[in-house]
Amino acid sequence: MTQEQGVKPIDSLQLAEPLASQLRFLLEADSLKSVIRGSRIADGSRRENTAEHSWHIALFALVLAPHAAERVDVLRVVSMLLIHDLVEIDCGDTPLFDAAGTATQAAREVIAARRLFGMLPAKQATEILALWHEFEAAATADARFAKAIDRLQPILLNHAVGGGTWTDYDVDEARERALTCRIADGSPGLWGVAEAVINDAVCRGWLKPAPGT
């Protein structure tokens, strides 16, 4: 049986609401598995996709929650981390070191968030869109800790593979610190880890020293 253009098999099932909308959203979300990031997986064999990155940082949050700067609601933190990158289905990944991309990133991602979360039933769409905005604004303890986790994981992967996106984007230690130092807002303990990793990467020649040092 052929499919009409753009009509997916799930659309033909005539499921009742709210399940029909929820399942269409969850199948649309599958596309995040095809969004490729700059970071490599830890064995260096290939680049990471955003779906597996999202799993990894959710696991980070579960394990590292005791290191949050303030008391956090772990379910809210994990939920933010599971949903925050879904906008990349429409916008692609914007590497931290891509200045041109990051300049327009927020505006592009707001449009994507409205489209994607808008596929859900209205109440759930509103709740998840609010959670996405909360993460982006980093104005709560939960969001600051979630952001810290999201910034720490790529540092560990670059260290595991001996350079990674630091090499790709010719990043030096000062720029790396400037782009990641807000990890300390979510967790001073995890910022301590990031500093140890950055220092070690400079010593090993995987990250350029700051200019003039």
Place this chain on the structure above:
Amino acid sequence: MTQEQGVKPIDSLQLAEPLASQLRFLLEADSLKSVIRGSRIADGSRRENTAEHSWHIALFALVLAPHAAERVDVLRVVSMLLIHDLVEIDCGDTPLFDAAGTATQAAREVIAARRLFGMLPAKQATEILALWHEFEAAATADARFAKAIDRLQPILLNHAVGGGTWTDYDVDEARERALTCRIADGSPGLWGVAEAVINDAVCRGWLKPAPGT
């Protein structure tokens, strides 16, 4: 600088406990991105890996929690789904339709769970191992709902790609129903979805009819 055999860059940092153990565990977990499942991603372009599968089902749980048969603790459900397949780092994926593999699966996976979760600080290792056993036993409402989600997602992916593992393993409708009907224990509503999908797949020729029908 060369690395000693088996010594990873993270090991050289001499981080304090419990962070050192937690980060070694989280980098070991990265290997789940290289475990390949039978299911294809929804566009049919490649097989799914277990890390991105784990992300997908955690997102399913967040969105579909209102359909659980009994009141569930969403954080516990999501946590189970994020950690339950980590044993595949040592054991590989065992497809539902692989009778020989499933016969030895439980024994193999218990050993893997002890090794992997045993990398964590003792209290956290005990808690996460208990959560893993709870999922496996499916003896609580949280675990039954988590299991239902884990069974539903591959059905939707097989339907999205027009056969998938149903074709690979020459599965018929009766076998598929027998292997997935416990979805109803976690969520009668989601079992209704599974039945609609299975019926449609038989109609379209993507899943063989039950013998004698």
